[in-house]
Amino acid sequence: MSLNRDQLLDEARSSEIWDIIVIGGGATGLGTAVDAASRGYQTLLLESHDFGKGTSGRSTKLIHGGVRYLRQGNIKMVNKALRERGRLLKNAPDLVKPLRFVIPCYKWWHKAWYGAGMRVYDALARKLSIAPSRTLSREDTIAFLPGINTDNLRGGVEYWDAQFDDTRLLVSLALTCASLGGVPLNYMRVTDFVKERGRIQGVVAVDKETGTSHSFRSRVVVNATGIFTDGLRRMDDPASKPMMQAAQGIHLVLDPSFLSTDTAVMVPDTDDGRVIFGVPWNGRILVGTTDTPRNRIDLEPLAGEDEISYLLDHASRYLAKAPRREDVLSIYAGLRPLVKAHRSKTKSMSRDHTLRVSKSSLVTITGGKWTTYRQMGEDAVNRAAKVAGLPKKSCITRELRLKTGPKDDAGSMDSSTGMDEKLHGSSSYTRADILRAVRYEMARTVEDVLARRTRMLFLDARAAIAVAPTVASIMAAELGWDQDRETREVARFNETAQQYIPSYPFS
Ligand SMILES: Cc1cc2nc3c(=O)[nH]c(=O)nc-3n(C[C@H](O)[C@H](O)[C@H](O)COP(=O)(O)OP(=O)(O)OC[C@H]3O[C@@H](n4cnc5c(N)ncnc54)[C@H](O)[C@@H]3O)c2cc1C
Numbered sequence: 001m002s003l004n005r006d007q008l009l010d011e012a013r014s015s016e017i018w019d020i021i022v023i024g025g026g027a028t029g030l031g032t033a034v035d036a037a038s039r040g041y042q043t044l045l046l047e048s049h050d051f052g053k054g055t056s057g058r059s060t061k062l063i064h065g066g067v068r069y070l071r072q073g074n075i076k077m078v079n080k081a082l083r084e085r086g087r088l089l090k091n092a093p094d095l096v097k098p099l100r101f102v103i104p105c106y107k108w109w110h111k112a113w114y115g116a117g118m119r120v121y122d123a124l125a126r127k128l129s130i131a132p133s134r135t136l137s138r139e140d141t142i143a144f145l146p147g148i149n150t151d152n153l154r155g156g157v158e159y160w161d162a163q164f165d166d167t168r169l170l171v172s173l174a175l176t177c178a179s180l181g182g183v184p185l186n187y188m189r190v191t192d193f194v195k196e197r198g199r200i201q202g203v204v205a206v207d208k209e210t211g212t213s214h215s216f217r218s219r220v221v222v223n224a225t226g227i228f229t230d231g232l233r234r235m236d237d238p239a240s241k242p243m244m245q246a247a248q249g250i251h252l253v254l255d256p257s258f259l260s261t262d263t264a265v266m267v268p269d270t271d272d273g274r275v276i277f278g279v280p281w282n283g284r285i286l287v288g289t290t291d292t293p294r295n296r297i298d299l300e301p302l303a304g305e306d307e308i309s310y311l312l313d314h315a316s317r318y319l320a321k322a323p324r325r326e327d328v329l330s331i332y333a334g335l336r337p338l339v340k341a342h343r344s345k346t347k348s349m350s351r352d353h354t355l356r357v358s359k360s361s362l363v364t365i366t367g368g369k370w371t372t373y374r375q376m377g378e379d380a381v382n383r384a385a386k387v388a389g390l391p392k393k394s395c396i397t398r399e400l401r402l403k404t405g406p407k408d409d410a411g412s413m414d415s416s417t418g419m420d421e422k423l424h425g426s427s428s429y430t431r432a433d434i435l436r437a438v439r440y441e442m443a444r445t446v447e448d449v450l451a452r453r454t455r456m457l458f459l460d461a462r463a464a465i466a467v468a469p470t471v472a473s474i475m476a477a478e479l480g481w482d483q484d485r486e487t488r489e490v491a492r493f494n495e496t497a498q499q500y501i502p503s504y505p506f507s
Contacts, residue, residue, distance in 0.1 A: 001175050001178065001179045001403050001405065001406075002175070002405060002406060002439065002440035002441070003171075003174055003175060003178055003184070003405075003440060003441055003442040004442070005185065005186070005187075005442050005444065008178065008183050008184065008185055008442075009185060009207070011183050012044055012183050012185055012214070012216065013214065015042065015044070015183075015216075016217065017042075017202075017217045017218060017219065018042045018043065018044045018202075018216060018217065018218040018219070019036070019041035019042040019043065019218070019219050019220070019388065019390055020032075020033075020036045020041050020042070020043050020044075020218060020219070020220055020221075020222060020381070020384055020385075020388070020390075021043075021044045021045075021046065021202065021203055021216055021218040021220075021221045021222070022036070022043065022044070022045040022046070022221075022222045022224055023045075023046055023190045023203065023221065023222065023223050023224060023225055023232060024045075024046075024047060024054075024223070024224035024225040024226060024228075025045060025046075025047025025050075025051040025052070025170070025174070025184065025186060026047075026051075026052065026054045026055060026056035026170070026224070026226050027056040027166075027169075027170065027173075027370045027373035028056075028224040028226065028353075028365055028366065028368065028373055028376050028377070028380075029045055029047065029222075029224035029225070030045065030051065030170055030173035030174060030177060030184065030373075031173065031373035031374050031376055031377030031397075032045075032222055032224055032365060032376070032377040032380045032381060032384075033045040033173075033177045033182050033184060033377075034173050034176050034177045034180070034182070034377060034397060034400070034402075035374070035377035035378050035380070035381045035395060035397050036182065036377075036381045036384070037177050037180035037181055037182030038176075038180050038395075038396050038397055038400055039381065039385075039393040039394070039395065039396065040181075040393055041381070041385070041390060041393070042181070043177065043181075043182035043183065044182070044183045044185070044216060044218070045177065045182065045183065045184040045185065046185055046188040046189075046190055046203070046205050046216075047184070047185065047186045047187070047188060048187070048188065048189035048190065048208070049186065049187065049208075049299060050186045050187070050443075050444070050445070050447070050448045050452060051167070051170045051171065051174055051184070051186055051442075051452070052166060052167040052170045052452045053299055053451075053452070054225075054226050054227065054228075054299060055226050055227060055334045055335055055336065055337060056166055056167070056170060056226075056370065057166055057167045057170070057334075057451070057452055058166075058249075058251075058332055058333065058334025059166045059334065059370050060249075060251065060277055060279060060286060060288055060289055061163055061164055061165060061166055061279065061281050061286065062099075062161060062162070062163055062164075062277070062279070062370075062371075063084075063085050063088050063089075063096050063161070063162040063163065063164050063370070063371045064081065064085060064161040064162065064371060065078040065079075065081045065082040065085060065121060065124065065125065065161065065371075066078055066081055066351070066369070066371070067117070067118075067121065067159075067266065067268065067275065068268070068274075068275045069081075069351065070117065070120065070121055070124075071117070071268070074351075074352075075124065076352075077351060077352050078121070078124055079124050080372055080375060081369070081371045081372055082121075082124055082125045082128055083128060084371050084372050084373075084374055084375055085125075085128065085161070085162050085371060086125070086128030087374065087398055088162065088164075088371075088374075089130075089162055091397075091399070091400060091401050091402055092164070092169060092172060092401075092402045094404050095164050095165060095168055095169050095172055095402070095404070096162050096163070096164045096169070097162060097163055097164070098130045098131075098160055098161075098162055098163075099160065099161055099162055099163040099262075099263075099264055099279075100144065100158060100159075100160055100262070100263045100264070101158070101159050101160065101161055101263065101264045101265070101266045102136065102141060102144050102145055102156045102157070102158050102263055102264075102265055102266070103118075103156055103157040103159075103265075103266050103267070103268060104141055104145065104148055104149075104153060104156050104265060104267070104318065105141075105153070105154045105155050105156055105157065106152050106153060106154060107154065108154055110154065110157075110269075111135050111154060111155050111156070111157060112135075114157040114268065115133070115134075115135045115157050118133035118157055118159040119133060121133065121159060122159075129160075130160035130161070130162070131160045133157060133158055133159035133160070134157070134158050135155060135156070135157055135158075136155050136156040136157065136158055137155050138150075138153050138154060138155050140155075140156070141153060141155050141156035144156070144158070144261065144263045145259065145261055145263060145265055146259070146260050146261055147257075147258055147259040147260055147261070147319055147320055147321065148259070148265065148318065148319065148320065149317065149318050149319060149320050150320065161264075163264075163279065163281065165281075165282070165455065166370060167451075167452040167453070167455070169402075170452075171405065171441050171453065172402045172403060172404055172405075173402065174441075174442070175402075175403040175404065175405055175441075176400070176402045176403045179403050186442055186444065186448075187207065187208040187209050187444060188205045188206070188207055188208070188214075189205060189206050189208055190203045190204070190205045190232070191204050191205065191206055191213070192204040192235065193221065193235060193236055193360070193362070194215060194217065195360060198359070198360055199360050199361050200220075200221050200236065200360045200361050200362055201217055201218070202215060202216050202217035202218045202221070203215075203216055203218070203221060204216075209444070219388035219389075219390060220361065220363060220384045220385075220387050220388035220390075221361075221362055221363065222363045222364075222365060222380050222381075222384050223236075223362055223363065223364040223365070223366075224364075224365050224366070224380070225366075226335075226337040226366065227244060227246045227297050227335045227336075227337045228297065229243065229244050229337060229364060229366045230242045230243060230244050231297075232362070232364075233358065233362070233364060236358050236360055236362045237358055237359065237360065240358065242340065243339055243340055243354070243356070243366075244337055244338065244339065244340060244366065245293060245338045245339075245340045245341075246293070246294045246295070246297055246335040246336065246337065246338070247291050247292060247293055247294065247335065247336040247338055248290065248291075248292045248293075248294045248301055248303075248304070248307070248333055248334070248335055248336075249288060249289035249290050249291055249292075249333070249334055249335075249336060250288060250289060250290050250303040250304075250307045250308070250311070250331060250332065250333040250334075251286050251287060251288035251289055251311075251331070251332055251333075252286075252287045252288065252308070252311050252312070252315070252323070252328045252330075252331055252502075253284050253285070253286055253287075253328065253329045253330040253331070253332075253458060253459060253460070254284065254285045254287060254315075254323050254327060254328065254329065255284060255285070255327070255329060256280070256283060256284065256285060257321070258278075258285055258315070258319050258321055258323055258327070259278055259280070259285050259319060261280060262280050263280070264277055264278060264279040264280060265277065265278040265318065267314065267318055270314055271314075274290070274291055276288065276289070276311070276314050277289070278315070278318070278319075282455055282459055283428075283459070284329065284459050284460075287311050287315050287323075288311065289311075290304075290307040290310060290311065291336075292304065292306075292307060294335060297335065298335070300496060300499065301333040301334065301335050302333060302499055302506060302507050303331050303332075303333045303499075303506050303507075304506060304507050305506050305507065307333075308325070308331065308502075308506060312324070312325065325502050325503075326502065326503075328502040329459065329460045329461065329462075330457065330458050330459060330460060330461040330500045330501075330502075331461075331499075331500055331501075331502055331504075331506075332457075332458055332500060336351075337366050337367060338351065338367060339352075339353075339354045339366060339367040351367065351368065351369055352367060352368065353365065353366065353367040353368030353372065353375075353376045353379070354366055354367045355379055355380060355383055357383065357387055361387050361388075363380060363383055363384045363387055365377075365379065365380035374397050374398075377397065378395045378397060381395065382395070405436070405440045405441055406436070406440055418431065419431045419432040419435065420432060423456075423467045423470060423471070424456070424460075424463045424466060424467050426459075426460050426463045427454075427456055427459065427460065427463055427467075429454045429456060431470075431474060433453070433454055434449055434454075434471055434474045434475065435474060435478060436453075437449045437453030437454065438474075438475055438478045438479060439478065441453050443475075444479075445489060445492070445493070446468055446471050446472050446475065446489045446490060446492070446493040447492070447493050447496055449471050449475065450464045450467070450468065450471060450493065450497075451464075451496075457497055457500055458500070461497050461500035461501045462501060464493075464497055464500075465493075465494055465497050465501075468489075468490045468493045468494060468497075469490050472486045472487075472489045472490045472493075473486065475489070
């Protein structure tokens with residue numbers, strides 16, 4: 001199974017009417033499209049940039065119940081997320097893996113307190129529990145977390161959650177959607193709704209590669225655009241009241257000399273009550289995250305100086321070797337799509353998802369989290385099918401195994417052709433990974449390859465900038481770009497990548 005944009009575009013144009021059009025190619029949109037296609041509904045998904053360019057490519061990479069929601073007493077949400085965690089471990093075993101977490105304890109009562117909390121977490125997971133939590137001695141804590149600050153360390157609490165690669169799971173969802181007859185398209189921006197007698201009958205979308213405008217008809221349209229939800233709702237009804245509040249979270253990426261382990265560290269008692277993780281991921285350590293209300297909605301949000309200082313400060317308290325700004329390999333920021341509540345502090349808002357249907361029948365699904373994307377898709381399709389009067393069909397995604405793409409190809413990726421050559425000394429990605437991303441995974445730009453099909457931009461921004469010309473030349477040969485396009489691609493990528501470098505002037 002593979003994704004070919006030209007073929008998918010032909011399919012999109014050849015259908016007279018779709019059962020469901022989904023707008024947005026993040027976790028929510030692709031989850032909805034997979035659900036709809038797997039029920040046998042004719043499904044088209046339109047993403048204005050690349051799959052995962054929005055919030056879904058910028059997560060902490062955890063499939064988890066959410067220990068902090070447990071602390072807020074949101075048992076229903078934790079329960080739902082733990083159920084979904086269990087399903088994902090079964091349905092995407094190549095991409096979602098169990099991960100050990102340790103909470104380091106520096107006060108004598110913390111072991112008992114957090115130990116009890118984690119036993120509640122175990123109980124909520126019931127038979128979906130990965131392994132029971134337990135308290136650890138000081139020696140065991142140090143053994144699991146080499147690099148942790150040992151001053152006054154009393155021990156720790158071990159618990160289990162799961163980890164994934166967010167944009168790789170999106171590729172898997174797009175492949176699954178296509179394998180079920182759905183059509184997922186990137187670089188298709190929805191610019192208007194088609195309406196008849198006040199009811200939405202489809203969308204107008206512009207192909208950002210050619211500038212061509214297309215009109216797609218549909219029985220129902222689902223708005224799954226995350227932080228852009230209100231913009232689409234206003235496009236439908238200029239009088240609609242805003243329902244979203246964005247909250248920014250940033251991550252610092254460090255090399256493993258700061259915490260050389262396959263165990264994640266969780267700090268539940270920061271200065272302002274946030275939770276901070278140090279997560280081993282693709283040979284690096286992700287430190288995050290923050291939670292700052294933001295009014296400016298941007299596909300490339302900028303980390304704040306205060307956020308960077310906050311994470312460096314906390315990392316210094318909990319790690320034996322304090323990271324400095326120049327040690328940071330990459331900084332990335334994302335905006336959580338939270339549904340407005342009457343409280344101002346975003347960390348105390350509910351992270352549950354919300355479904356709304358407008359007067360003209362636009363179905364909006366938003367909020368929630370990556371972990372619950374499947375449930376969000378199920379709920380959205382149940383409602384959309386009702387709105388459109390589609391024949392009732394049961395959801396099958398609870399048990400649906402997700403597809404992964406071809407691992408190798410066509411003889412051209414063997415060692416004799418240099419395809420297994422590494423792109424950069426600091427990374428395991430090879431030329432074959434670039435080719436695979438272009439041929440089978442619908443990567444269209446250098447940024448798609450370096451930020452989302454591979455994760456080089458997130459793992460080491462300077463290394464990603466260094467390899468951009470090589471990536472562009474491989475892509476040029478494969479996609480038939482002229483020299484001008486190749487040069488523009490590198491320049492455009494470099495401009496975006498600058499703000500992942502810690503020396504960039506942050507706000
Ligand atoms: C810092 C951070 C860390 C997080 N960590 C975790 C975690 O570890 N685990 C977890 O479970 N959750 C996590 N979350 C939450 C999770 O990432 C989000 O809830 C989820 O990714 C939201 O997905 P979405 O599809 O709704 O939005 P998005 O991923 O933003 O997708 C919306 C898409 O709509 C597209 N779009 C917008 N307008 C149009 C248009 N006109 N036409 C076509 N397409 C359009 C955008 O380009 C975008 O790709 C985290 C969030 C943040 C910010």
